[in-house]
Amino acid sequence: MASLDGLPPLREVIEQHGLNAKKSLGQNFLLDLNLTSKIARSAGDLTQTAVLEVGPGPGGLTRALLLNGAKKVIAIERDERCRPALEEIAAHYPGRLEVIFGDALKTDIGALAAGLPIRIVANLPYNVGTELLIRWLTLPEWPPYYESMTLMFQREVAQRIVAAPGSDAYGRLGVLAGWRTNAKIAFDVPPQAFTPPPKVTSSIVHLVPRDAPLPADVKVLGRVTEAAFGQRRKMLRQSLKSIGGERLLAATGIDGTRRAETLSVAEFVALTNAV
Numbered sequence: 322m323a324s325l326d327g328l329p330p331l332r333e334v335i336e337q338h339g340l341n342a343k344k345s346l347g348q349n350f351l352l353d354l355n356l357t358s359k360i361a362r363s364a365g366d367l368t369q370t371a372v373l374e375v376g377p378g379p380g381g382l383t384r385a386l387l388l389n390g391a392k393k394v395i396a397i398e399r400d401e402r403c404r405p406a407l408e409e410i411a412a413h414y415p416g417r418l419e420v421i422f423g424d425a426l427k428t429d430i431g432a433l434a435a436g437l438p439i440r441i442v443a444n445l446p447y448n449v450g451t452e453l454l455i456r457w458l459t460l461p462e463w464p465p466y467y468e469s470m471t472l473m474f475q476r477e478v479a480q481r482i483v484a485a486p487g488s489d490a491y492g493r494l495g496v497l498a499g500w501r502t503n504a505k506i507a508f509d510v511p512p513q514a515f516t517p518p519p520k521v522t523s524s525i526v527h528l529v530p531r532d533a534p535l536p537a538d539v540k541v542l543g544r545v546t547e548a549a550f551g552q553r554r555k556m557l558r559q560s561l562k563s564i565g566g567e568r569l570l571a572a573t574g575i576d577g578t579r580r581a582e583t584l585s586v587a588e589f590v591a592l593t594n595a596v
Contacts, residue, residue: 325354326388328413331381334406335516340379343400349515350378351444356514357385363507363525364442364471367391371437373467375425375453376446379406386442387414394418395433397425425453434466441470447519450474451494454482458497459539463530470528471507479506479524491582492553493546499586500535500542502528535590542593549581549589556580561592569595 324330331352334340340350351357360382361367368390377383377396380403386394387410394417396407401422411418421428426449445453450472457470474482477490482498483506484490498504507525512518544564552560558577561569570577572595575588584592 324384325358326384326413328384328410331379331384332516334379334409338379338402338406340402340406349444349447349517349519351381351510351514352516353514354381354385354388356510357382358389359508360444360471360473360525361385361389361391361442363527364440364469367440367442369438370468371395371434371439373397373430373434373439373441373443375441375443375449377407377420378403378444380410382442382444383407383410383418387417391417393437395439396420397428397430398422399424425449431460431466439467441467441472443471444473447475451478455494455497458501459543461539463501463534464532465530467530469530470502470526472526472528473510473523474526475519476509476522476524479526482526482528486585487583489582492550493543496546496586496589497542498528500531500537500590502530504528535587537590537593541596542589545589545593545596546581549584549592553581557584564596 335350367386369392371393372386372391374383374386374394374396377398383394383396396418398420407420411420454472480490481492481494483504484495505527507527510523512522548564549557549560556578557575557580558566558570560581569592573591
């Protein structure tokens with residue numbers, strides 16, 4: 322029986338090609354094309370843009386992106402076992418799917434996007450998701466090569482990305498995301514939607530780059546947030562000691578008895594520019 326897009330149901334594809342999810346690759350497959358289509362729609366109108374997808378696996382989200390009109394999908398996949406399934410999708414959508422087999426952490430993604438308006442949409446493998454996001458948030462050139470990012474994370478990580486100052490989830494990830502993007506949680510995905518089901522709920526996060534974030538050196542901001550949140554229960558005069566705490570606090574007028582989670586993004590930028 323054909324699926325919504327005329328291709329075999331994903332469960333059949335997985336069985337046919339022996340694509341059991343590998344924990345070592347952080348794989349959890351979404352089989353419901355209605356749900357993956359909801360993710361694709363969360364990324365907005367894709368008809369005039371290319372989509373970068375990391376970790377397509379057997380192609381559940383890939384199919385939804387193409388079904389929902391993505392002009393082109395560039396998919397990066399480590400697992401060679403997925404090649405036949407992805408080739409079948411490419412044949413079904415001639416000229417619209419390019420699959421690159423390799424490690425996304427070692428791929429020059431910016432070069433792949435050269436000359437194309439691009440959006441990043443991915444059910445990221447859990448074991449590399451946060452690292453990839455930090456790389457995309459800390460690119461040296463800004464505005465970045467992508468128009469938006471629509472990404473799936475464990476809900477706990479998603480809450481850290483969108484966290485506001487003063488909340489328990491607020492930390493380095495919230496500062497970086499809040500500094501350079503407008504980020505929001507679009508919706509949650511329950512464990513039972515996946516094969517195999519993870520132990521936690523997942524969330525779709527949509528991030529749109531700010532045209533003109535407050536100016537700061539991205540590497541120095543990384544050092545400041547790492548120091549501040551590395552000892553988040555300590556006062557700033559103690560946690561920032563290794564990078565010249567008292568001097569930075571005096572220069573910015575920030576009370577040294579405060580703790581990192583109370584600082585706004587603008588105050589972290591001020592500390593960064595005082596280093």
